[in-house]
Amino acid sequence: MSEKKNITDDHHHPHDHAHSHLPSDPELRVKAVETLLLNKGLIDSQTLDELIDTYENRIGPKNGAKVVAKAWVDSEYKKRLLNDATSAIRELSYQGRQGENMVVVENTPETHNVIVCTLCSCYPWPVLGIPPTWYKSDEYRSRTVREPRKVLLEFGLSLDPKVQIKVWDSTAEIRYLVLPMRPQGTENMDQSELAELVTRNSMIGTGLPKEIK
């Protein structure tokens, strides 16, 4: 490894970065790169459409809500989910990209879990889809590890000082999903009714499931 010792990473890139040639309007910038790659046959327009359609219409927080609702009504499933989330989630046919190694963390009256990625924007795609803008924002990434209680207040969540907050910073390829507590007064609801109560934010830890009125 000694020959690699003195590599400075920035020497890999010429001072004049290729990206500096792009037009300032981002829409035009994407159009130029997209058209170039399409004409060179390096990407296929039908593939782009299929990808966008998949995450706009098929893969999103409704998947995660089904996982949570099943865990609320089926204690054996909940055990499997907390023990080996990847396999338990695969039972519902949710798997793959950015969810290859799942861990589910359970909220209890004593502990509240919050998920963040301070280094980039790691997020469990098969169960929650593409992360929302706030999750990818500098504000959320910088502040959540240092002042989670202030951050949660901005989401309208005020936690008792006695409740322990655990912040999970997704620094590797493990992807996290929060199992929120089942709301009170839902004893007579079935799994699909319960799934309607599970909000996206409740599975990130920045919200709670909907209360029944």
Added chain:
Amino acid sequence: MSRLHDMGGRFGDGSIPVPRDNDNEITNSEPTFKYEWHAKAWAITLAAGALGEWNLDISRHYRECLPPKDYINFSYYEKWLAALTNLLIDKKLVSLDELKEYVSAAKNGTLTKFSDKDIKLDHRTWLAKDVQKTLGWGGPSIRDTNVNSVFDIGDKVITQNYSPNKDVSGGHTRLPKYAMGRVGVIHSYHNNHVFPDKNAHGFGENPLPLYTVEFKSSELWGELAESQNDSILLDLWEPYLKLFPH
């Protein structure tokens, strides 16, 4: 030293941009992509990645290596597109002259997409019929190796107190600055995973033991900690850690 992407704990950022609906209620159902160009920038990055010329760690590191002024000024998907552009040039999928030609065509309004019959697909190109299959497989980072883990659950460990990447100065790492030189406890073990510090620089996968390490909030933030009770958990590879002397 670190780079701008490593922002955990930083001061100066304002309120979280929490979206609200017309009744001023917090909403959970924003559109997946706010603008069409966001969707396109995201999709062409995935599709170009599928050509197999770089891995996830390399593409992350290219985003991190954007010059600080650009990193700060670019929105999320602008960072993706800029890093993709640099990758396309560095990996010689596209020449700088080609890029300049398309950029000036875009500026002059003369950008033309060839008709499908005039496009010859590369043999590596990701086809629509394979999209669901490939997404379903994903790209697991876990590897079967004979490397045994050194630490046990409950062990007290201290993290490296400077960038752990020994091969490349300013190289890629997944140990954030805010957790460097801090004492934590091994919470769980995840077997061996591809080591980004090597993989991001083309030095091979070098799978190594990965742990979740729990840090008390007060260990990371001292008197600034909001509660002595809270903790922060990070997923850290073995080379980032040393047993903490008792």
